Amino acid sequence: MFPRSSAKKDKSLKINILTLGCSKNTYDSEQLATQLNKNNAKIEFIDNPSQATGDAIIINTCGFILDAKEESISAILDAIEAKNQGQVKKVFAMGCLVERYKKELTDEMADEVDGFFGVNDLSEIIKSLGLDPKKELHGERLLSTPSHFAFLKISEGCDRTCAFCAIPLIRGKHKSQPFEQIIEQAKYLYSIEVKELILIAQDTTYYGIDLYGRQRLPELLEQLAKIGFPWIRLHYAYPTSFPMEVLEIMKNYPNIVHYLDIPFQHISDKMLSLMRRGHTSKDIYRIIEAFRKEIPDIAIRTAFIVGHPGEEEEDFRELKNFIEEMKFDRLGVFTYSHEENTYAWEHYQDEIDEETKHQRAAELMALQQNISLEKNQRKIGTTQKVLIDRREGNYFIGRTQYDSPEIDNEVLVEARHDIKVGQFYDVRIYDAVEFDLFGVLNQ
Numbered sequence: 001m002f003p004r005s006s007a008k009k010d011k012s013l014k015i016n017i018l019t020l021g022c023s024k025n026t027y028d029s030e031q032l033a034t035q036l037n038k039n040n041a042k043i044e045f046i047d048n049p050s051q052a053t054g055d056a057i058i059i060n061t062c063g064f065i066l067d068a069k070e071e072s073i074s075a076i077l078d079a080i081e082a083k084n085q086g087q088v089k090k091v092f093a094m095g096c097l098v099e100r101y102k103k104e105l106t107d108e109m110a111d112e113v114d115g116f117f118g119v120n121d122l123s124e125i126i127k128s129l130g131l132d133p134k135k136e137l138h139g140e141r142l143l144s145t146p147s148h149f150a151f152l153k154i155s156e157g158c159d160r161t162c163a164f165c166a167i168p169l170i171r172g173k174h175k176s177q178p179f180e181q182i183i184e185q186a187k188y189l190y191s192i193e194v195k196e197l198i199l200i201a202q203d204t205t206y207y208g209i210d211l212y213g214r215q216r217l218p219e220l221l222e223q224l225a226k227i228g229f230p231w232i233r234l235h236y237a238y239p240t241s242f243p244m245e246v247l248e249i250m251k252n253y254p255n256i257v258h259y260l261d262i263p264f265q266h267i268s269d270k271m272l273s274l275m276r277r278g279h280t281s282k283d284i285y286r287i288i289e290a291f292r293k294e295i296p297d298i299a300i301r302t303a304f305i306v307g308h309p310g311e312e313e314e315d316f317r318e319l320k321n322f323i324e325e326m327k328f329d330r331l332g333v334f335t336y337s338h339e340e341n342t343y344a345w346e347h348y349q350d351e352i353d354e355e356t357k358h359q360r361a362a363e364l365m366a367l368q369q370n371i372s373l374e375k376n377q378r379k380i381g382t383t384q385k386v387l388i389d390r391r392e393g394n395y396f397i398g399r400t401q402y403d404s405p406e407i408d409n410e411v412l413v414e415a416r417h418d419i420k421v422g423q424f425y426d427v428r429i430y431d432a433v434e435f436d437l438f439g440v441l442n443q
Contacts, residue, residue: 013041013129014054016088018079019144020072021062023200023235025095026144027153029060032094032122033142038135039126045144049078056090056114056129057082063097063170065337072097076105080112090114094125096170100340119171139181139188146389148422149196149405150189154182154220158202160238162265163276163344164308164336167202174203176211179220186224195387195422196231197224198404203238218245225253230424231387233404235261239287240278247294257401258295262287263303267322268315275308276343288326299402301330304364307357308336309348316360323367329375330408331368333361369434372409376432383442386411386427388419396421400437411437 015036019029033043046052049059057079061072072093079091092115098105099118106116117125123133143150157172158165186197199221201207208216224232232255234246239262250256266272267281291298304319323331335357338350388398389405395412396419403409413419413427417440427439 013056013131014044015041015129016044016046016052016054016057017060017144018046018049018052018057018075019060020075021060021064021068021096023151023198024153024202025060025062027151027200028095028119028122029058030141030144030151031137032058032060032125033144034137034140035122035126035133035135036129036131037142038137039129039131041129041131043142049075049082050087052079052082052088054088056092057088058092058094058125061093061095061097063095063100064166065334065339067337069097076109076113080109083112092117092125092128094121095119099170100166139184141185141189143194145405146422147192148194148387148389149198150194151198151200152182152185152189153177153200154204154207155201159206160203160240160278161276161343163274163348164305164339164342166339166342169341171202174206174210176207176209176216178211179208179216179223182220183223183227186227186229190227190229194229195424196233196405197229198233198235199224200235202236204234204236205238205242215241215243218243218249221246221249221256222253225249225256228255230255231401232256233259235404237262239264239284242287244290247291250295250298258298259301259402259404260291260298261301261404265303265305266308266311266315266319268311268318271308271311271315271319274310274348275305297402299329301332301404301408302328303332303334305334305336306360306364307352307354309344309351311336311352320364320367323364323371327371327375328368329372329402330404331364331371332407333364333368335361373432373434376409376434376437379429379437380432381429383426383428384411384437384439386413386425386439388413388421388423388425390421391415391419398425398427409435409437411439413438414440417441417443 017029019025059075062068083091091113094117098116115128126133155176157174158168159174269281384400386398388396394415398411426442428442429437429439431438
């Protein structure tokens with residue numbers, strides 16, 4: 001495709017990378033970008049294929065649910081248009097959608113897309129650009145996020161067998177990243193002044209079992225905390241066999257923020273069984289009680305699925321009542337997507353109509369909106385430590401330790417102050433709405 005001579009120092013390639021989907025894809029794109037950068041390629045992370053110019057655009061696709069698949073296809077088509085307009089020379093697609101549907105995509109788009117690569121084909125992408133995939137990284141990372149926070153993926157794949165989930169089909173079995181390599185990457189990120197380290201995986205709680213025969217997440221958190229990051233955040237925990245030692249580590253190290261992302265998906269025992277989650281409603285209640293007892297101010301972020309096969313009105317009401325009772329700090333709701341080759345696809349009928357699914361999701365989000373407003377209003381008059389992410393108009397926008405970037409609540413700080421992006425400030429909260437706080441520097 002690209003001749004190897006194009007990688008010479010006097011003629012670097014300009015590569016655009018567009019990342020769709022979750023933070024795990026963000027991490028993968030950054031790993032690819034780091035390799036390309038080592039080969040003297042000029043990397044530009046973009047938000048839209050129409051922004052692409054130069055030698056190639058690489059689209060890192062998502063194939064998790066229907067909406068994500070449609071977004072990925074649309075982005076590929078837009079990139080083809082950019083190629084036809086002469087903005088870029090080559091179009092490549094990689095990632096989850098390609099892993100699931102490579103044959104179908106090739107059959108439909110082989111004449112227009114210059115290469116399709118699955119989730120484990122990073123070296124093949126680099127070769128296709130005429131570059132060397134063997135460049136050593138030594139823990140380095142080229143970040144697409146703002147420079148003050150970074151994602152660190154500690155494992156790949158998943159051994160869980162949830163009925164609705166296609167991730168094991170796409171990403172394969174759980175595979176932990178070696179302990180020493182994670183520490184090496186973290187030390188590099190600390191050396192470039194990353195303030196917030198966000199640990200991610202398909203299931204962070206399973207870390208270490210495949211390599212070391214035991215859960216090593218608590219030990220990993222402790223070693224990362226000792227490096228010195230101001231904030232360390234944990235995402236994508238799983239309720240079954242959650243290592244409670246994590247809570248003790250949280251208490252012992254103030255730089256591990258009091259925040260936990262742990263999707264529960266449902267509360268009805270019938271639905272948990274149909275979903276093949278591996279735990280009961282009693283287990284969920286027990287784990288929430290433990291979290292709040294050990295870390296009273298912990299912010300729990302969770303997610304639920306509505307419209308899964310078998311969900312009757314009684315199950316939905318139970319879920320709604322549970323959310324009202326627990327008053328989660330952060331919450332996401334997804335409508336069930338009937339995904340090919342999953343257990344649910346093979347054993348259940350997608351029997352609930354889309355209108356009902358979306359109505360149930362809307363009810364839960366309306367409920368959560370009120371819960372979030374109530375919790376935010378309690379913060380009026382308090383002073384919060386805020387990490388500033390960006391400036392928009394008359395406000396600098398940041399987050400407390402209880403909020404993860406791009407998905408959670410934000411704090412809007414009046415721009416009349418001398419404020420720098422990527423720094424921490426004490427902010428006095430004077431107003432609140434459903435998902436935002438408003439404040440001024442506490443001077």
